[in-house]
Amino acid sequence: MTRSEDDAKANAKQIVEATVARAKLTTMQSYLQRGRKFKDLNDVDLREQWAAALRDWSKLGMPHRPEIYDDAESELYLRDQPLPYDMVHEEMKVLLADADRRFAGMTPEQMREANERIVAEYIEEKEREI
Numbered sequence: 001m002t003r004s005e006d007d008a009k010a011n012a013k014q015i016v017e018a019t020v021a022r023a024k025l026t027t028m029q030s031y032l033q034r035g036r037k038f039k040d041l042n043d044v045d046l047r048e049q050w051a052a053a054l055r056d057w058s059k060l061g062m063p064h065r066p067e068i069y070d071d072a073e074s075e076l077y078l079r080d081q082p083l084p085y086d087m088v089h090e091e092m093k094v095l096l097a098d099a100d101r102r103f104a105g106m107t108p109e110q111m112r113e114a115n116e117r118i119v120a121e122y123i124e125e126k127e128r129e130i
Helices: 003-033 043-060 067-078 089-104 108-129
Strands: none
Touching: 003 067, 003 108, 043 067, 043 089
């Protein structure tokens, strides 16, 4: 692999990580603004709430991520608790398979447009930092 290929992979990884971090922050901000509805749940019940929401999500399909899932996930992050993936192995397989099918079904033009949107959002975010 050439240095330019290594640099391109490093840049792509940075863009993906920034996109994920931005989405996590946006979700967390929304949860906090709406009043932290899971703040009074104990950790066990919160993990079960998250798992139940993911189970529901796996039945709806990847594009239909429920707000309750995001809320439970945000509360877990606020408590510095790991996400309990051990409770939802099969459901994660369903969601990942759905994402794979959707990705495989994209035309090259749709993939290019999606990539351009991600890069444009990343650049916009970097410009705000300056």
